[in-house]
Amino acid sequence: MTAWIRITITCRQLNERPAIGHQISHKSKAVKDNRPVNLDLTTIRLPVTALTSILHRVSGVAVFVGLALIIYLFDQASASEDSFIAIKECIEGSFLTRIALWTVVSALLFHIVMGVKHLIADLGFGETLESGKRASTIALAVAVVVILLAGVWIW
Amino acid sequence: MVTQVTNFGRNGVSNWLIQRFTSVVMLAYFLCVACFFVCNDNISYELFNAYFSSTPMTIFSTAALLAIIAHAWIGLWAVSTDYLTTRMMGNKGTVLRLLFQTAYSSVLFIYLVWGLKILWG
Incomplete structure (x- = not known):
């Protein structure tokens, strides 16, 4: 809101x-x-502040959908040693699974970065037009970096 | 007009507070879990199980699960009451919104019970 x-x-x-x-x-x-x-x-x-705002929402909905995959993976990984190995092989062996995982992780990372920006704004930083624009630009840059790092880590 | 009746908290301030509180809980949990995955190379089942099935971590996971349910409920409610309205969608707006709200609350309930079963079952 x-x-x-x-x-x-x-x-x-x-x-x-x-x-x-x-x-x-x-x-x-x-x-x-x-x-x-x-x-x-x-x-x-859409100025940059509005762009990050709507993407924050979109990524939030994406995390809601992707949570099913996260819970499923956690369920399989913790159920037994056999299912843990099976799910590990599924992630390491399949390009599609990695893409799916990276998509969900990216949405989550983006949402977290934007959320941290919100928490910082609540402390009184980045509330003016100029500093708000700067905060949004920095947050976008940070999000791109962590999403790329997550991609490197998954592959 | 969209009423507040389907929302999580009773008013905007309480929603705002819940949204911020849950985000901090989830941020802390995410950092812990991300650290575990990044710091340990080629994780075995023993290590994974030892980490996640310890009592403190199970409690932390439960807190994060509860937080994400509340956080998602408030977030999706805000989305549904902005876009799925009679103003945006015409006469079908209210029906669409209630269907969407029924759908996400059902899914969140499933996530909650499924998650609790994994953590404590």
């Missing part, structure tokens, strides 16, 4: 498009609920 507030603020501060409405109005009981709202991602121009 705070992410969307930030987007609204960012878009307005940048004055990149006229404010169509308040994105956050429907979340609050204290304000009128019939205000116009714009959440149409195809018409919102």
Whole structure:
């Protein structure tokens, strides 16, 4: 929710498009609920802060789906020595399994990096437009690096 | 209008707090587990089992599991109430949202019970 507030603020501060409405109005009981709202991602121009925000959401949904694979792998690995060896061979021997694992790990790493940025922002850092943009750019760069490192580690 | 009734906490502040608290728990857990996998080359079943089936680690895993269920519930609720609404989807919005919410809460329940069975079964 705070992410969307930030987007609204960012878009307005940048004055990149006229404010169509308040994105956050429907979340609050204290304000009128019939205000116009714009959440149409195809018409919102995405500055880097908004891009990281929506990717944070997308990666979160991806982790939710990928959790099934993580729990399955953990289940197989801890069930018995035979199933542990079988699942290890499955990961080491199959390109598809590695790609699947890397995809889930990438989504998780991206979500974690963006989440840490959020926690740092909650401490009061990176809250202005300029520092927020810088924080988002740094977080994107860090995410790319750790995702590539995870790829190197998996292969 | 989307009401708060299907959400995890009772209000936005409580959701925000739960989201931050669970994220710190999961971050700590992730760092521990990532350290284990990165620091140990060619992990054997004995090592894997010794690490994950110790009582402190089982408790930590359970905490992380509970945290991810709450965290995902709040996150997916936010996604569903932003996009699956009558404003975004027309008249089908409410039905779509309730179907999506039923789906993710069912999946999270399965993750929870499945995870507990692995950890404590």
